[in-house]
Amino acid sequence: MVTTEVSTDWQVMSRDVLMFYVNGKKIVEESPDPETTLLSYLRVKLRLTGSKLGCGEGGCGACTVMISKWDPINNKIVHFSANACLALVVSVHGCAVTTVEGIGSTKTKLHAVQERLAKFHGSQCGFCTPGIVMSMYALLRNKPVPSVEDIEECLQGNLCRCTGYRPILSAFNTFIDSTAGCPMGAKCCKNKPIQNGNECRHRLCTKYNIGCSCFTGFPETSDKNLMRNDDPHASQLVCFSKYDPTQEILFPPDLLIESKSEDPKTLKFVGERVTWFRPTSLQQLVELKSIYPDAQLVNGNTEIGVEANVRGRHFKYIITPLDVKELKTISVDDKGVNIGSSCTISQIKEELQNFIDSGSFTKYQTQCLESLVEMIYWFAGDQIRNVAAIGGNIMTASPISDLNPILMANESIATFRLHSRAKDRQVLMDQSFFPKYRTTCAEKGEVLISVFLPFNTKDQYMKAYKQSKRREDDIAIVNSAMRVVFHPGTCKVLKFVAAFGGMAATSVMPEKTMQNMIGKEWNETLMKDVMIWLRKDLPLALDAPGGMVEYREALAASFFFKFFLCVRGNLVEKGLTTLEDDLKLQNLTTFKPTDAIHIPMSTRTWQDTTDGQPHDDMVGRPMQHASGDKHTTGEAVYVDDMPTFSDELYLCLVTSIRPHAYIKNVDISKAVACEGFVTYVDHRDVPGTNEIPIAGELCEVFATSKVTCFGQVIGAVVADTQAHAQRAAQLVKIDYEDISPVIITIEDAMHHQSYFDISKNVVHGDAITAMATCDHVIEGEVRIGGQEHFYLETQACIAVPKGEDGEIEMFCSSQDPSMLQRTTATLLGVEANKVVSRVKRMGGGFGGKETRFLVVSNPVAVAAHKCGKAVRCMLSRKEDMIITGGRQPFFANYKVGFMKDGKLVALILDLYGNGGNTLDLSGGVLGKAVIHSDNCYKIPNVLIHGKICKTNISSSNAFRGFGAPQGMLIVESWMTRIAQFLNMTQEKFRDLNMYKEEDVTHFNQKLESFQARRCWEEVIEKSNMVQRKEQIAQFNQQSRWRKKGIACVPTKYAIGFPYNWCHGGALVHVYTDGSVYLSHGGTEMGQGLHTKMLQVAGRCLGIPLSRIHICETSTVTVPNTRATAASFSTDLNGMAVKDACDTIMERLDPLRKQNPDLEWNDLITKAYNERICLSTTGYHKTPGMFSAWDAETGIVEGRTACYFSYGAAVSEVEVDCLTGDHVVLQTDIVMDVGRSLNPAIDIGQIEGAFVQGYGLFTMEEPLHTPGGHVITSGPGVYKIPGFGDCPRNFNVHLLRNAENDRAIYSSKAIGEPPLFLASSVFFAIKDAIGFAREESGLLGWFQLDSPATSELIRMACGDCFTKQHEQHTDPKVEKGVKSWSIRA
């Protein structure tokens, strides 16, 4: 019954007091601000900094917490994970929030999730870790014995940039159901004995892959509370606590009593700018909406929260309908299902699945429900699904909504209520429901009550499809739902209803196609006609928002083709039609949820420690990361976790919104008027010099009169809080005068001859003359895109002026504390001895914090100096992605000469890197690309010219691999092409040209201990590549639309800095209680450097690692250091640590000889009393390094590389040729790390680098508008690999017996070298595409640029569907129109 009376006086209603629980403690907040997020409240107000801010838009999971509340409808307590960055603190009124601090601690006891994650090496930098812990914890609270599917699903909303995910999945596998039972019983392959001590086999049944009983059937130890596992490291049995769900913290009893006994209370919270209501009945809700017709009805806040956090919007009135029972229920009758608009996506999935499984309905009836459930698997991650409501999805009217096409295709009915109207309005969800972009047909003040999905009938078929950049937790590029109704017992179409997302400004129905199909037979003729009709119904202009227009058109056609075949299969099964020969049905579905389950089977092997190594000498053993426990408990402190200093201020940058322009005027008047505004800083406030040197080039800290890229720092607002600083910064108005040209891409730069004044040329032999003698010469080009660092912790800095003598202390997330010190001193006009730089740890760096931390530290230092107070800044993800720049995109022109027998003779290569608006480290990056332009192959004559393009994008800088991956991808591209040309197998051709021991490279360095060939041969053998290649060929013969491919790639990676950088330092203090303080020149960013240094010091001093402590990296303990970069820090600082410890031991030696039985502590006491100095520094400079590279003549002399790290990988992929989707079925790696200092850390580096490289070569695509704006400015639009992208079978082997006399304890550098091995996936994809092209008669070589995104893969497959849609590539078609996005 609908009423129209107003019963509550909402305007005069008093404000409420917020009450909720956090980790069992009651929190009462008298005047909460409804704009404050739960994350901000936890971190700033409660100082619970375990939950992290990684993006602020629900896209990374770093902020995950568990929310528990009483569910009055189902009379039970519910627990669910949620993104604290989107949840508003007022929305948890009456709830219990659990954060990572609430479940375990190093001071008491780690929770089983925390303990296992740490012990399985599941954290590196640790910034993502608390969020991952909480996702798993929330799962266990609902399902103490989860399945593999549950684990996979609960992690879809979490990202990790370091680990490559495998160890996290391994850790969580230990919770899996041990009673389900492997069908193989005792014969399960997991029960096989471990072959040898240093083999580690992941306990997953290779036959049945998932959910296998023996998986957790770990034998119990004598301690009843411990379980043991032979994974991850068999040579060191890992014991961990049993998980006892009965010990979990209780829902607060007081809250339970209150929640059960009292009806929900109507609430009102009023903040600085926003008023928030929580009505408790439908009547109140519609009433409120009539009073505040512009109010947002916020359920999950996953749309509105992103608008506020990322786009800076604010909504004056918010009404949350979460206590309105009618909107929260799902009901079913014999006609269909009615879903309340506030039902969450998770609730819908669960309840619909129950209906489907209940047996009360036939399979054909529930097709639409199945489509919805299947689609929900690909909808966001658990944290979003648990709170986002269907009403929010419908009413947002996004053109890429995943639900709306299904609702439209199923002719669902939406019910609206308006306070002033007597009767509810029911509306068919067809095209008119979404009249324009992000608009529904809802009238002002209307509330969506529910949506009704009619059941399907016997002669109907329905399916839904989605393709996105990343399979998991990604919005659609195109999605679709289709439903066909046949005349009973025939294959004549009675009705066809379809809707597409991503093909227009709204979810769109192809109305003419739907009309034309009526009465037609479901046969191949119809299929071909539909392709033409769809093309007309769903046209996309070349500059259509979202870009990828040909691909999107091809996808729409491919989806219909999939649907056509699926329906046809059903009709054939029913005997209503026969199948034409040319339509093969196999392998036509998209990757289904079950296909995606892939907790990887994995093997890891390494070299054991030598016989006789004392058991307490930890070198060579798989030690856990020294901060592992602190990562998993959230106790590890990052810059923004530091407590605030008194009177601390917050800074927000003001940056350019033009790529190339003069600054005409800066107007700060509106900012000044903002609440909390303190000051504005720019170049006029710099006391020293505004131009600081970076890699030899003077760069402005604050732009003075001209900007040369979008995102360049012009000034900064300083305010009392972060929110105030951000609001005020948005109001600084800058007038620009644009400058021509705007140069974005390498091609633009080549056109305008815009280069930095630096070139890298190499001349080796006489390539021009030799080329003329070759049997064959091929020429071509290769493009490889850039990459965003996407470290989980964005750039952050706190500057604390000390008030005396110009002293200042800088806490910064920086890979180079000495550069921070130097630069701050120059900027402030003081000597370096007044500046102390301190770096405790970083939440990932990957090169992005080698120089670019300066964009934050410089303004913060100036502001702190000006205000005389501590100033803090942590960039938002959006700011970070726009301002800091990333990996250099590269373009290469190659000409290669070779003989009939396959021997390479000559290479002429022109290399171009996109450096952006400043040179930064791009000169070094170019040099590295040039040095790696041979990869592992001997090319007798080489001529390389390298240039760095000067463009109007944010400055490119260092990124793991530093140009080498780009250089090597170019080599492997032309190698692949030549092998194909010669009709030789890829392996044979590479084998033929691979270097041999003592060969000399094109940069004149002799190869000593050349291990690439060993890695190559071992990986081919271990991966069984030869046999698998045959199996793949057979599979491909049988399968038209899914193809497999395989490829093997070797790598040779030059280790070393320029020779004058090759030094490390250390400081050791031994205190009188025998404890040791260690400091060294390297920073910890997750790579395990501190752990390795502890191992080195432990061996030298002969004491347990627990006695040695590393606190931070600081310029007061070890001065004049080099950046922690180039994978070289273990080598440099390890030797320095050894040097310092050896000095101490030498001093102690006489005493030890005199008192051989003295324990360490007594020895130190004695030494102290005998006035032996127990403090020393250590220093190391790498001997024999020098490089003389004459850039003009191109002659390189000397030892450019200290040594080389080698490796090889084989990857196998399966490609869905209709969508361009792919999965990595298996990757095998053999890596030369010398004698590993810590196999667990080294394997972690290999897996992590591989997955990061996988992102580079297949998925990550920084995009700009043609006008130079950064499009990819958050995880919503820029995709790094997720859990679901980890190879399904991931095997890593460390090469044995590979000594290296040029680094500490015979180890080798590991951070960067494995990254390039991910190109094996790129070439496997290319292999698979080749098979697909053959089916269309497209033979021979074809170009595939990196990254091989689903778009490029689909379009390269080249079939009848792509041909239809290729016309956009003809520039004549839409002259002068530029595509929406470009790759720089």
Ligand SMILES: Cc1cc2nc3c(=O)[nH]c(=O)nc-3n(C[C@H](O)[C@H](O)[C@H](O)COP(=O)(O)OP(=O)(O)OC[C@H]3O[C@@H](n4cnc5c(N)ncnc54)[C@H](O)[C@@H]3O)c2cc1C
């Ligand atoms: C990380 C992330 C991943 C995502 N992935 C996907 C995805 O894969 N697929 C997809 O389709 N979407 C996705 N989304 C979008 C979003 O989650 C959904 O649209 C979600 O369903 C919105 O629900 P909500 O309750 O959070 O909306 P809210 O933000 O709470 O509200 C959204 C809008 O709906 C209006 N509204 C809500 N209820 C009513 C009602 N009853 N009557 C009238 N108006 C109403 C509100 O006024 C508001 O304007 C994603 C979002 C994020 C942040």
Ligand code: FES
């Ligand atoms: S910070 Fe919340 S999801 Fe990234």
Ligand code: FES
């Ligand atoms: S450990 Fe996951 S982001 Fe660093």
